[in-house]
Each structure stands twice: as C-alpha cells, then as structure tokens.
Amino acid sequence: MFMSKILIVDDERDIVELLSYNLEKEGFSIVKAYDGVSVFNVIATKKPDLMILDLMLPGMNGLDVCKKVRANPATAGLPVIMLTAKGEELDKIIGLEIGADDYMTKPFSVKELIARVRTILRRSQDKPETKLTEAFHYKGLAINYASCAVKIDSKPVTLSPMELKLLFFLSRNPGRVYSRNQLLDHVWGDDTFITDRAVDVHIRRLRSQIEKDMENPRYILTIRGFGYKFADTK
Amino acid sequence: MFMSKILIVDDERDIVELLSYNLEKEGFSIVKAYDGVSVFNVIATKKPDLMILDLMLPGMNGLDVCKKVRANPATAGLPVIMLTAKGEELDKIIGLEIGADDYMTKPFSVKELIARVRTILRRSQDKPETKLTEAFHYKGLAINYASCAVKIDSKPVTLSPMELKLLFFLSRNPGRVYSRNQLLDHVWGDDTFITDRAVDVHIRRLRSQIEKDMENPRYILTIRGFGYKFADTK
DNA sequence: TCCATCTGTCATCAAACTGTAACATTGACT
DNA sequence: AGTCAATGTTACAGTTTGATGACAGATGGA
Missing domain, CATH: 3.40.50.2300 (Response regulator)
Known part of the structure; x- marks a missing residue:
C-alpha cells in the first residue's frame, strides 16, 4: 500500500x-x-x-x-x-x-x-463520494445547513450554536443512534472536557425549540440505554 | 455501567x-x-x-x-x-x-x-468504530442495528436495552448456540455478576415481544441442555 | 461597564428496566 | 407413569436512566 x-x-x-x-x-x-x-x-x-x-x-x-x-x-x-x-x-x-x-x-x-x-x-x-447536502426537510422541519436556518412549518426558529451543531449532526445522520460519548466526540469535538450528562440538557433545549409535544418527540428520539437519534426518515 | x-x-x-x-x-x-x-x-x-x-x-x-x-x-x-x-x-x-x-x-x-x-x-x-452490518432480515423480523430499530412484519417493536442487546448479539451469530454463561459474558459484559437464570427471564421477555407463538418460537430457539440460539438462517 | 445569552453542572423525580426468587411446566429417562 | 433436572412464567422490589428546572460561570455585545 x-x-x-x-x-x-x-x-x-x-x-x-x-x-x-x-x-x-x-x-x-x-x-x-x-x-x-x-x-x-x-x-x-x-x-x-x-x-x-x-x-x-x-x-x-x-x-x-x-x-x-x-x-x-x-x-x-x-x-x-x-x-x-x-x-x-x-x-x-x-x-x-x-x-x-x-x-x-x-x-x-x-x-x-x-x-x-x-x-x-x-x-x-x-466513501469516495461525500457530498454535503445543503438542505434537509422532514415532517415540517426544514434545515438549511449553508445558511444555518431552521424552520418549523415555515416559521423560523432561533437556536443557540450548540443546539444548531447538535441538530445538524443528528439530522445529517438520520436514523442512526449515537451514544452521549459519540455525540461529545462528533459535535463538541475532542478538546472539550465536559460530562456526558450535558448532552441530555442540550437535547432537551433543542427539543424545547423544535418539538411540539415534548412527551412524543417527532425529530429527536431517545433510545433508552443507547443514546439519541434523529427520526428515521425512510 | x-x-x-x-x-x-x-x-x-x-x-x-x-x-x-x-x-x-x-x-x-x-x-x-x-x-x-x-x-x-x-x-x-x-x-x-x-x-x-x-x-x-x-x-x-x-x-x-x-x-x-x-x-x-x-x-x-x-x-x-x-x-x-x-x-x-x-x-x-x-x-x-x-x-x-x-x-x-x-x-x-x-x-x-x-x-x-x-x-x-x-x-x-x-474506539470500536468497527464496521458491523447495519441491517438484518429474516422471516418477517427486521433489525436495523445502527438505528436500534426492530420490526415484525413491518410493524415497529419497542424493546428494552437488554432485550435489544440480546437480540443483537444472537442475531449477529445466527444458528450458533450460546450457553447462559456465554451470553452473560458477551451481552452483559465480563464484569457483571448475576444469576444465569436472569438470562431465561430476558429470553422470555424478548420472545414475548417478537414471537407470535411462544410455544413454537421462530427466532429465539432453546437448545435444551446447551442454551439458546437464533434460528439458523441458511 | 452592564446586560442578555449561552453552557455545563447538579439535585430531584417519575418512569422504565432489571435481577431474583418462588412456582409452574416441560422433557428425558427409567 | 414417575422422577428429576432443565426451562418457562410471574410478581415484586431495588436500581438505573432520562427529563426537568434551577443555578453559576463564561461569553459577547451594546
């Protein structure tokens, strides 16, 4: 080689x-x-x-x-x-x-x-072809990655930087479950030193912004014992 | 943990x-x-x-x-x-x-x-960023490992963490028989100390979720005297 | 500088999960 | 059929997990 x-x-x-x-x-x-x-x-x-x-x-x-x-x-x-x-x-x-x-x-x-x-x-x-999508749409949630714009039913939502990153990452890999630690690595980066419980809190904040029914989230799902994932879009 | x-x-x-x-x-x-x-x-x-x-x-x-x-x-x-x-x-x-x-x-x-x-x-x-198979399908049972999703005849089933782990492990090695102790090692981890009868209980719970006929399981089979196995898929 | 926002931590709570033990059933073998 | 061991079933109590709200420090802008 x-x-x-x-x-x-x-x-x-x-x-x-x-x-x-x-x-x-x-x-x-x-x-x-x-x-x-x-x-x-x-x-x-x-x-x-x-x-x-x-x-x-x-x-x-x-x-x-x-x-x-x-x-x-x-x-x-x-x-x-x-x-x-x-x-x-x-x-x-x-x-x-x-x-x-x-x-x-x-x-x-x-x-x-x-x-x-x-x-x-x-x-x-x-993976020879890694093409980054510019936009994403699923069940009333619209994400434009390039402009960092997120809309629910055409209404703009403002998210904090962390919330954005989290949403971006999860939505770019919909259906895939990530443990808190994996999320820390991928979303926060390896140079941060925080507790994995912080992920919970950010998930919650993100949900409170984009989910209508916090009891039954449509987008950000919890897989008990494993982690979180964006809803399967298929 | x-x-x-x-x-x-x-x-x-x-x-x-x-x-x-x-x-x-x-x-x-x-x-x-x-x-x-x-x-x-x-x-x-x-x-x-x-x-x-x-x-x-x-x-x-x-x-x-x-x-x-x-x-x-x-x-x-x-x-x-x-x-x-x-x-x-x-x-x-x-x-x-x-x-x-x-x-x-x-x-x-x-x-x-x-x-x-x-x-x-x-x-x-x-570290285990191993590339395991992402999906599995056998006789109406569909498992997506990445998204932790299990379906029976296209209907989603919700499993508890242990049930999921157990099913994942067994289905990844279909046809192969594992004793209760082997399952404890592989699924629970080497550092747990629980009765091997607990395996029975989890097998039971798992079956009750995915098997239609508990008397004649299609997926999780008992090999008397040896243990359990996922049905031979060949 | 002050103020608003963002972030990470913590304590708490309810719900879900898990292991055990006790009991029931099955199967193999005599 | 009878017996014993292995397996299935059930209920329950302790534990674990994730959600939540509050809080303090950090950050950045006005």
Whole structure:
C-alpha cells in the first residue's frame, strides 16, 4: 500500500516543520504551502490526498480557501483538516459547514492529529463520494445547513450554536443512534472536557425549540440505554 | 455501567491522596504507585484503564516509564496523563517522542484533571468504530442495528436495552448456540455478576415481544441442555 | 461597564428496566 | 407413569436512566 500525500498549509513555518517532520516519520509524503494563494497551484500540480489547513493565512483566509477548493469539482473531494486557534467557536460551525472534514484547535497534540489524518484518509477511501447536502426537510422541519436556518412549518426558529451543531449532526445522520460519548466526540469535538450528562440538557433545549409535544418527540428520539437519534426518515 | 480503574503514580503522597480521594468520589476505583519501578508490576496485576503519571519519579523517570509502557504491546494502548512541573519541555511529552495522551502542569485543578480523565477514557472506550452490518432480515423480523430499530412484519417493536442487546448479539451469530454463561459474558459484559437464570427471564421477555407463538418460537430457539440460539438462517 | 445569552453542572423525580426468587411446566429417562 | 433436572412464567422490589428546572460561570455585545 502506498502512502498518502499530505498538503500542509500554514504561515507559521514552525508548525509546518513540526507537522511535516512527524508525518514523514509516519510514512506520509509532504507538500507545503505558506499562504492561501499558492495553495491552488500546489493542489493542481501535486495532487495531495489530504490538506491540513490553518484558518489564519496571509493572502486568503482559510475559510475562503476551503470554500474555493470545495467549489471546484476537481478538488471538491479533497479531505480537509482545519487548524484553528482556540476561541474561534463560531468558525468551527462555519468550518464544518464549508466542508472541512475535521478541525483541531491549537495547541493540539501531534499524535492526535496524526490519528485523525489516518481516520479521515481511511474514511475518504471507503466513501469516495461525500457530498454535503445543503438542505434537509422532514415532517415540517426544514434545515438549511449553508445558511444555518431552521424552520418549523415555515416559521423560523432561533437556536443557540450548540443546539444548531447538535441538530445538524443528528439530522445529517438520520436514523442512526449515537451514544452521549459519540455525540461529545462528533459535535463538541475532542478538546472539550465536559460530562456526558450535558448532552441530555442540550437535547432537551433543542427539543424545547423544535418539538411540539415534548412527551412524543417527532425529530429527536431517545433510545433508552443507547443514546439519541434523529427520526428515521425512510 | 462499570467504573474505570485509574493508576496514580507519584512520589508525593499528598498528591496521590488528593487525587485518589477526588477520583474515588467520582466513582473511579484507584490503584497507587509511588515510584517508577513498581509501576509495571501494578499495571500487570491490576490492569488499570488509565494511568496518571508524574514526570519526576524516584527510581525511574516518568518519561522512561511511559516509553517502556508504550514499548510493550500488552500495555501500549494504556492511556496516560502526564503530570509535569511548569516549563518542562512539553513538546516531547505530547505526541512526539513519548506518546502521552494528555498532560497537565502543576499546580493543576483537580476538577480539570477529572474532566480530562473522563474525556480520555471516553475516547479510548469508544474506539470500536468497527464496521458491523447495519441491517438484518429474516422471516418477517427486521433489525436495523445502527438505528436500534426492530420490526415484525413491518410493524415497529419497542424493546428494552437488554432485550435489544440480546437480540443483537444472537442475531449477529445466527444458528450458533450460546450457553447462559456465554451470553452473560458477551451481552452483559465480563464484569457483571448475576444469576444465569436472569438470562431465561430476558429470553422470555424478548420472545414475548417478537414471537407470535411462544410455544413454537421462530427466532429465539432453546437448545435444551446447551442454551439458546437464533434460528439458523441458511 | 452592564446586560442578555449561552453552557455545563447538579439535585430531584417519575418512569422504565432489571435481577431474583418462588412456582409452574416441560422433557428425558427409567 | 414417575422422577428429576432443565426451562418457562410471574410478581415484586431495588436500581438505573432520562427529563426537568434551577443555578453559576463564561461569553459577547451594546
């Protein structure tokens, strides 16, 4: 099995070196870029299998880079791991909406980054076509992922950031049951340290916004002993 | 749900006591070691689920302990949280050379340490991202493992957690007979201590939900003297 | 700065679940 | 048929789980 080629994009040379040293040690081959403008050239010529992208870049914002990569059909399938500084909470949402496959907040563990690179590569090899839907509709609940808009029976609902993320994640995998821990991993991210009971509370808050009958939820269902899921849409 | 066992390694007894008191209060069980040499014995005999390791130790440096733990395949997967004094070379600890899963600098907040312990355990426990079959169908019984949904002739059935687990396990190994004790091990887990007759009761409950004719079960069959099995699907 | 919102934790409560024990039934074998 | 062991059935009490409301710290904007 041949080893994947990874593109690292960051203006901080130290970080690029740190990552490329470690990833090379793991057998990956590395391509580098230090600003947002040259990225596209590199992608076109070197054809990397995965891109690690810093959010703050000279020339062009990381988000814009990601958008543009996604917009081009030739590169739309390129897996992206976004690097962000801590506290860019909102950007996390946007980053995922834009179509980053994962993100990590600085400072991060190199070991973990490598682990994620592996995971994402494995995933992208399994599922060649990951197309992100823009919108979702089910029984009067309308979700527009791109604009972060949620409506119940055509009436707009305002959700807090966490509620949005939770709803996005669950609705994107309808019918699938997730344990609290899995939700913590996927929705909150690995760098948070909170109790799994917090999930209950957010589920409840989300429900109170979108469910009419809290006793008999239509969208967010509880599977006792297992976790939660979005209703089976089939 | 069983609680994890945590090994605390530090030569400062005060710290060990502080941590073990607080972690025990959270429901973890604790094992202690006060020097680097005895650690390996303790790991081998007590099988902790996570190790909290001080960097400065008599006998053997914390880094070396960590390295050695990683070098041994039997213990390589043991999550490690490293305790360090401020200003030590953190890069080496995290990810690069050693492979600690996380670190905290002294003085640290006990609360935060507990939070990290939880997170790391969550991550290491959730690992089975195995690709199991998602669905199963046999003689009018439909099981969707991912969504925890069971249907009889297209009609949804609600099962309790244990019933679900039992059905999942048996149906994933159709035709194969399991004794009550084997079922206890596989379905309940190795660390439960209940009467094997409890299995009967659950089998009964499960049957009453999915079998039409309790006298002549179609799915869950009794093999007198041996145990139970899911019907042979071939 | 103050105020509103958001988040995570906790204590509490009701409902659902689970294990046990006692009793009933079945099946194998004499 | 009679006997014994294995299995089925039922009721019950203790435990677990998820829902809920309140609260304090954090965050961000005006």
